[in-house]
Amino acid sequence: MKTRIVNKDLGKVVGVLLFYLFTFIPLTAQTYSLQQLKDSALKNNIAIRDAQNAIDAAQQQRKEAFTKYFPNISANGGWFNANKNIISRTIFPSDYVPTSVAAALAQMLPPQALVDLTNPIPVNLIKDGALAGVKAIQPVFAGGQIVNNNRLARVGVEATRLQLQLSENEVEKQTEQYYWKLVTLEEKMSTIKAVEELLADIYKDVDVAVRAGLIMRNDLLQVQLRQNDIQSQKLKLQNGISIVQKLLAQYCGLNTDAITVKKEDIIATVPVETSGNLMDLAEYQLLQKQVDAAHLKRLITVGQNLPTVAVGAGYNVYNFMDHNRDFGMVFATVNVPISDWWGGSHAIKRKKIEERKAEEELADKAELLNIRMVKAWNDVTEAYQQLSIAQRSIEQAEENLRLNRDYYRAGTSRMSDLLEAQLLYQQARDQQTDAYADYQNKRLEYRIATGK
Secondary structure, eight states: OOOHHHHHHHHHHHHHHHHHHHHHHHOOOEEHHHHHHHHHHHHOOOOHHHHHHHHHHHHHHHHHGGGGGSSSSEEEEEEOOSSOEEEEEEGGGGSSSSSHHHHHHHHHOOHHHHHHHOEEEEEEOSEHHHEEEEEEEEEEEEETTHHHHHHHHHHHHHHHEEEEEHHHHHHHHHHHHHHHHHHHHHHHHHHHHHHHHHHHHHOOOOOHHHHHHHSSSHHHHHHHHHHHHHHHHHHHHHHHHHHHHHHHHHHHSSOOEEEEOOOOOOOOOOOOOOOOGGGGGGHHHHHHHHHHHHHHHHHHHHHHHHHHEEEEEEEEEEEEEEEEEEEEEEEEEOOOOTHHHHHHHHHHHHHHHHHHHHHHHHHHHHHHHHHHHHHHHHHHHHHHHHHHHHHHHHHHHHHHHHHHHHHHHHHHHHHHHHHHHHHHHHHHHHHHHHHHHHHHHHHHHHEEEEEE
């Protein structure tokens, strides 16, 4: 019995602590402006980090290509120990004595010495040894391969920087889309709350009239059904806001899911058309870099089929038969790829085709980029007009709701008409919110399309 009392008291204490914890230590959400979200996304997004890594890799490749201008220095060495002598043969001294000398030696030397000259002598040389050397080779002419490879590496660095700019544009665009989606949902939530208050006022009026016997209970039920529908919409909005908050936080690299955004006033400025220059677009510049790269690759292929000339110097040491020897040398080499021209000519033609393909792609995509500019401006003007229409619709819907409410109180209108007016008012506010978010997104797309 005592144990139950203690457990019951402990449960009360825990309950009180939890009550004070969640009452007096509320969970606060960090508020971010649109620019803060963009800055965070550009700093933390994985696409930006990948683009930065690509730039670093391209710069290292450029440095690697630059080293080919310098001599190629190499060192080598070796040691061996054979199971038997490398040079092994038998010699006869008499074979090395000229005939004219042999007659004189026969008179001068004793008979035994003359016999020894005809005896074989075994000779065994070089059973082990060691050698080492160092050499430096400087290419003099390599068919332009070194120069063009360095140019190609530089084009690669410039291309990765353009890719970074495209990634930044995409990250900025996606961040704004998430931002305006969240703003749209929160504005719709504000509309839901305003509609809740409106329906609560209508419910009070209808409830009083029903109790007084002035109207049928059916009107009250219609209001309750509409309130239930609003509650259902509210739950969907709450879930949508929670999901978009998580997506926005993850995309921007924020270590929290509870974020709110600073909302801008829904005031649309008149769009102003700016002159876009095709040469300022990262997409066009990247296409131009592809043409440059294709041209350089063709030149490199041509260089691979040209003669190469190099000069060098070396120093070598060796030890054979316990005898050390060292020497230096200078040399020149010429390499003419004669048989390679058979396949090389086809490789050059293939590179010419790839270069022409890149040029045609540049011309085709340039036309599409110009069309994109025109379309982006048309989308901006259309979105602005849609926003203007939505703003006028709100004023008309507010007036329609006011009139229907007055008519209903005067008994000259039905409850269904009043609820229809309420629905039109809610739709008008939602349409304005959607139109403003769409207008802001279209403005961003136009800035990206014109390179501004």
